[in-house]
Amino acid sequence: MSGDWWVVFLLPAAFWVPLGPFVMAALGVSCARNPGRRARLASVLLPLLPVTVVGVVAVFPTDTWDEETWLADFLGGYVGFYIGLVTVLPWLLGYLAVRVSRAVRARRGPAAGSVAAGQEDISPPR
Template sequence: MMFGYSDEWWVLLFVPVVLWVPFGPFAMGVTGAWCARRPGWRARLWSVLLPALPVGVLAVDTVLPTDTWDEPTWWDHFLAFLAVYVGGITVLPWLLGYGITRVTRTLRARRNRAADPAVGG
């Protein structure tokens, strides 16, 4: 598998990393919408726990081993990891799901309040 050894069990930790690329944005968008619809600790906890394994494993793989920190491209690779994997695949879809849900609910409530004669809108 990796590094020429087929008996390295820890390579299984990279399966969620690979699956996070196509499915992670959708999962984070759903959790963002969930946080916007039902604010509370449960939705927020899942928003943190869901990406913890894939992002954490890749972060450890990016940072370690420490002897590569002296390489001139290490900082560029780390910033690219933060921008693409953390920002683009994890945080941005969550923000879009949360923001779109909040705006939709606000506009719908405003429209319903204006159409309801009992409210006096």
């Protein structure tokens, strides 16, 4: 039992599969809304522990390296699914959603939807 302390590192990795996409999408939105080092640093450091732990668990059973399917399993399972679909894709979707919506609003112009554009003012009187 005393030699199983490393299992504590697998707990964030286990929660990363169901919760990580939501966290990464929120971080992508945060990076798009607040550009700067702080948001980018959070986007890199927050998933660092679960992604690294699973990478170490996937790489270090060195006796499986001799199997013919090891590289395909590693690239498809860990890199493709865990890094690509669970971590990077949600961040990218959150980031792009904000950037596209801002670009569409900017293209419409600042007067779109305002009273100056010829629309009626339907706000209640003060």
